[in-house]
Amino acid sequence: MQKVASLPLPPADALAASRALSTSIGDAIDAAGGWIGFDRYMSLALYAPRLGYYSGGSAKFGRDVRDGSDFITAPELTPFFARTLARQIAPLVAMNLPRLLEFGAGTGRLAADLLLALEAEGALPDEYCIVELSGELRVRQQETLTARAPHLAGRVTWLDALPEHFEGVIVGNEVLDAMPVRLFARTGGRWHERGVAHSVAGSEGAHAFRYEDRLVPDHAVPEALHAIPGDHDVVTETHAEAEGFARAVGAMLARGAAFFIDYGFPAAEYYHPQRAGGTLMCHYRHHAHPDPFLYPGLQDITAHVNFSSIAHAAVDAGLEVSGFASQARFLMNAGITDLLMELDPSDARAFLPQANAVQKLLSEAEMGELFKVIALARGIDAALPLAGFARGDRSHAL
Numbered sequence: 001m002q003k004v005a006s007l008p009l010p011p012a013d014a015l016a017a018s019r020a021l022s023t024s025i026g027d028a029i030d031a032a033g034g035w036i037g038f039d040r041y042m043s044l045a046l047y048a049p050r051l052g053y054y055s056g057g058s059a060k061f062g063r064d065v066r067d068g069s070d071f072i073t074a075p076e077l078t079p080f081f082a083r084t085l086a087r088q089i090a091p092l093v094a095m096n097l098p099r100l101l102e103f104g105a106g107t108g109r110l111a112a113d114l115l116l117a118l119e120a121e122g123a124l125p126d127e128y129c130i131v132e133l134s135g136e137l138r139v140r141q142q143e144t145l146t147a148r149a150p151h152l153a154g155r156v157t158w159l160d161a162l163p164e165h166f167e168g169v170i171v172g173n174e175v176l177d178a179m180p181v182r183l184f185a186r187t188g189g190r191w192h193e194r195g196v197a198h199s200v201a202g203s204e205g206a207h208a209f210r211y212e213d214r215l216v217p218d219h220a221v222p223e224a225l226h227a228i229p230g231d232h233d234v235v236t237e238t239h240a241e242a243e244g245f246a247r248a249v250g251a252m253l254a255r256g257a258a259f260f261i262d263y264g265f266p267a268a269e270y271y272h273p274q275r276a277g278g279t280l281m282c283h284y285r286h287h288a289h290p291d292p293f294l295y296p297g298l299q300d301i302t303a304h305v306n307f308s309s310i311a312h313a314a315v316d317a318g319l320e321v322s323g324f325a326s327q328a329r330f331l332m333n334a335g336i337t338d339l340l341m342e343l344d345p346s347d348a349r350a351f352l353p354q355a356n357a358v359q360k361l362l363s364e365a366e367m368g369e370l371f372k373v374i375a376l377a378r379g380i381d382a383a384l385p386l387a388g389f390a391r392g393d394r395s396h397a398l
């Protein structure tokens with residue numbers, strides 16, 4: 001593998017791990033007769049045991065390249081994200097829903113800060129369960145909880161599988177975007193599934209893999225793609241895994257609400273004819289780029305969320321959509337600016353970094369508009385309108 005212009009070269013041990021993962025992805029391609037769907041590639045690149053990006057040992061979350069990280073998420077940016085979410089969750093805990101379940105808890109920062117904030121709100125849950133695919137992240141989550149909220153760490157348990165029934169509050173920040181997607185390309189007016197094959201020796205530079213498109217018969221073209229009119233060239237994604245996940249949450253959630261926060265759009269925007277290039281994106285050392293075959297296992301691969309498909313899958317499974325809003329709207333409705341004002345603005349060293357981070361969460365040019373919050377619920381909505389959606393609810397757009 002060669003250094004790619006402008007991106008830092010990984011250390012030798014990381015490159016060796018990436019080569020080992022490439023070998024096992026190559027074996028999967030061979031076993032499948034020379035081609036795998038992009039969803040399978042993404043699943044292996046992110047979650048293959050020990051070697052996938054989320055299963056392996058890379059830093060992932062952090063502020064900049066100096067800590068070896070690749071990207072930053074809202075809970076890592078500022079505790080005001082968790083504190084504001086706690087304001088939305090506290091009244092639900094008080095409705096005899098004293099259990100929380102977090103999917104994909106990253107470093108454990110959201111779990112620790114949510115527990116601390118709920119304690120401060122007088123709404124401490126009895127139990128905080130985490131469902132995490134990565135063993136490496138589980139260990140980090142334990143360390144973060146012990147360091148930031150030692151007196152609350154005993155309330156946290158890790159689940160290996162989804163419970164059959166769950167009553168309580170579910171949260172997942174940037175989890176749906178980390179679920180494998182299928183890629184489709186319309187070229188010459190015909191739909192193809194864009195999968196992954198071995199690169200032809202010498203023709204693909206540093207890469208072991210390349211895209212290979214296979215014609216999809218008209219009757220097998222996913223319904224979501226019918227919405228893209230015309231016959232111009234398009235590349236886009238479909239989200240069967242995230243939809244299956246939403247159905248599983250629907251089957252499990254007996255009473256309570258689930259909040260998923262992520263970047264994405266309703267289907268009409270996602271499959272807008274002008275969005276012809278898709279949303280697949282990779283993050284390596286805080287560089288965003290579109291090449292999923294660079295350093296397999298050492299970089300994040302992600303796609304935006306189709307919130308309509310999540311909502312429809314959840315509704316099919318018996319949930320109601322209780323709200324859908326931009327992150328900025330949700331956080332402002334839930335009181336983020338009041339919380340920030342509890343800091344003393346004249347204490348510039350404490351106030352300014354938090355004010356800047358909150359600004360990043362809210363700004364239209366940063367995370368405020370691209371990120372959305374969807375709430376899916378069963379058995380509670382008539383009792384309690386969710387404050388986070390009091391103004392600017394866009395459920396009608398789903």
Ligand SMILES: C[S@@+](CC[C@H](N)C(=O)[O-])C[C@H]1O[C@@H](n2cnc3c(N)ncnc32)[C@H](O)[C@@H]1O
Pocket residue numbers: 054061073074075076103104105106107110131132133134137172173174175178179245
């Ligand atoms: C981009 S990270 C976000 C981490 C954290 N929530 C944050 O905001 O910093 C995606 C996380 O989702 C997890 N994940 C992906 N699919 C999952 C699933 N089906 N169930 C549970 N966790 C999942 C990954 O292992 C990883 O921890």
